Amino acid sequence: MSTETQQLYSQLPAIDRLLRDPAIEPVVAKHGQTLISELLRQMQAQARDTIKIQQQMPAWCQDWPQALQVRLNQQLRLALQPVFNLSGTVLHTNLGRALLPQVAMDAVVSAMGNAVTLEYDLDDAGRGHRDRAIADLLCQLTGAEDACIVNNNAAAVLLMLAAVAPGQQVIVSRGELVEIGGAFRIPDVMRQAGCQLVEVGTTNRTHLKDYRAAINEQTGLLMKVHTSNYCIQGFTAAVEESELVALGREQGIPTATDLGSGSLIDMVQYGLPAEPMPQRLIADGVDLVSFSGDKLLGGPQAGIIIGKKALIDRLQQHPLKRALRVGKITLAALEATLRLYLQPELLAAHLPTLRLLTRPQPAIQQIAERLQKQLAPRFAGRFELRCEPCWSQIGSGSLPVDRLPSYALTFTPLDGRGATLESLAQQWRSLPQPVIGRLKDGKLWLDLRCLEQEEALLEALN
Numbered sequence: 001m002s003t004e005t006q007q008l009y010s011q012l013p014a015i016d017r018l019l020r021d022p023a024i025e026p027v028v029a030k031h032g033q034t035l036i037s038e039l040l041r042q043m044q045a046q047a048r049d050t051i052k053i054q055q056q057m058p059a060w061c062q063d064w065p066q067a068l069q070v071r072l073n074q075q076l077r078l079a080l081q082p083v084f085n086l087s088g089t090v091l092h093t094n095l096g097r098a099l100l101p102q103v104a105m106d107a108v109v110s111a112m113g114n115a116v117t118l119e120y121d122l123d124d125a126g127r128g129h130r131d132r133a134i135a136d137l138l139c140q141l142t143g144a145e146d147a148c149i150v151n152n153n154a155a156a157v158l159l160m161l162a163a164v165a166p167g168q169q170v171i172v173s174r175g176e177l178v179e180i181g182g183a184f185r186i187p188d189v190m191r192q193a194g195c196q197l198v199e200v201g202t203t204n205r206t207h208l209k210d211y212r213a214a215i216n217e218q219t220g221l222l223m224k225v226h227t228s229n230y231c232i233q234g235f236t237a238a239v240e241e242s243e244l245v246a247l248g249r250e251q252g253i254p255t256a257t258d259l260g261s262g263s264l265i266d267m268v269q270y271g272l273p274a275e276p277m278p279q280r281l282i283a284d285g286v287d288l289v290s291f292s293g294d295k296l297l298g299g300p301q302a303g304i305i306i307g308k309k310a311l312i313d314r315l316q317q318h319p320l321k322r323a324l325r326v327g328k329i330t331l332a333a334l335e336a337t338l339r340l341y342l343q344p345e346l347l348a349a350h351l352p353t354l355r356l357l358t359r360p361q362p363a364i365q366q367i368a369e370r371l372q373k374q375l376a377p378r379f380a381g382r383f384e385l386r387c388e389p390c391w392s393q394i395g396s397g398s399l400p401v402d403r404l405p406s407y408a409l410t411f412t413p414l415d416g417r418g419a420t421l422e423s424l425a426q427q428w429r430s431l432p433q434p435v436i437g438r439l440k441d442g443k444l445w446l447d448l449r450c451l452e453q454e455e456a457l458l459e460a461l462n
């Protein structure tokens with residue numbers, strides 16, 4: 001080791017001395033000695049590495065308190081960060097799906113900081129399990145006899161199968177063996193639940209006689225799965241739930257539908273693509289219907305199963321229910337969200353999912369024009385900013401072809417280089433509140449459908 005290197009090493013301040021530095025002492029008082037000593041140790045090791053490799057002191061060693069603050073901020077920064085979702089997908093699974101209504105946020109805050117009546121009857125009526133209050137609400141909203149709440153819709157499907165048809169055969173149309181993103185595939189879930197999948201019909205056409213022919217003494221369930229993320233067009237045939245229910249009743253076999261998203265309100269009245277409604281399937285006589293809490297319902301991640309009391313009882317008593325049940329935070333958010341549905345006239349204003357999905361294109365265009373005016377000078381000479389029509393997607397297992405007319409602010413690099421565009425996108429991803437857009441046709445698109453904090457975005461981009 002050269003003498004210069006040795007000299008550099010000896011210039012590194014000792015941890016003890018740093019801890020007593022007047023600029024670092026208050027940081028120790030605030031965050032405790034454990035974390036601060038550890039960070040200083042890491043910094044020292046890093047400085048030694050730099051000296052060893054480059055034979056010079058790293059620049060940040062000029063100001064240890066400042067360098068410590070930078071590392072401290074990194075360490076304490078939460079991994080789950082709010083972002084601006086300008087991707088054009090309203091229910092973006094990777095961005096956490098539905099934004100919750102204010103009433104749900106209030107209910108969650110209260111439930112988090114307080115003891116609550118989770119499984120405790122104030123009137124000693126012995127109503128039992130934790131889903132009771134929400135189940136009553138769901139019965140009122142859907143006409144079902146009872147309900148069960150689990151962690152997500154994938155869990156709902158698993159529990160339905162395991163509790164209703166253990167070790168038995170479950171008949172499903174070949175056209176409905178869906179895969180949803182993130183490893184949810186009907187044949188796999190079937191196996192995990194201990195059921196034997198019996199495929200009937202063909203990819204494009206399945207008839208009632210196909211189900212009938214497959215029924216034997218080992219059949220435990222007739223199941224339909226909503227083909228949420230694809231559609232089969234052309235020469236097609238599928239069996240309606242009401243027909244399957246009639247066959248099930250004749251044969252003494254229960255029926256279940258995995259609806260995926262489902263919607264408790266008629267989407268068509270809001271000018272949105274039709275989505276099957278759980279209450280219609282209950283009216284058709286389907287024994288169990290499952291759907292997600294954080295898709296079109298607009299609530300927290302949860303799986304909701306509604307249906308016949310005798311079968312819901314079996315679900316509630318199954319050991320898997322204990323493993324798949326939700327906590328008070330989810331229940332608080334879900335109950336508050338569902339209560340909004342008792343006042344359907346208020347939904348479009350108070351349920352963020354519906355509010356964003358129903359935002360008219362001219363209103364979004366106005367936002368784009370305002371932002372363009374205010375941001376253009378900031379990007380002058382580097383990017384051309386334009387207001388352009390675009391299409392938003394509903395997302396989360398809705399049909400990709402069901403699109404909503406929207407408006408975007410687009411950024412085209414004046415040097416025509418993809419790298420310039422990439423670096424802009426990268427820069428926005430590393431903002432304190434990252435801005436998530438979409439790269440397409442040599443431009444960066446900010447679909448403004450989901451932008452409700454215009455001022456905050458302006459501040460971030462300026």
Ligand SMILES: *Cc1c(COP(=O)(O)O)cnc(C)c1O
Nearest residue numbers: 152153154180228260261292397
């Ligand atoms: C989305 C979806 C699921 C999975 O629901 P999660 O709530 O994401 O677990 C299952 N089945 C269908 C048909 C779906 O659309």
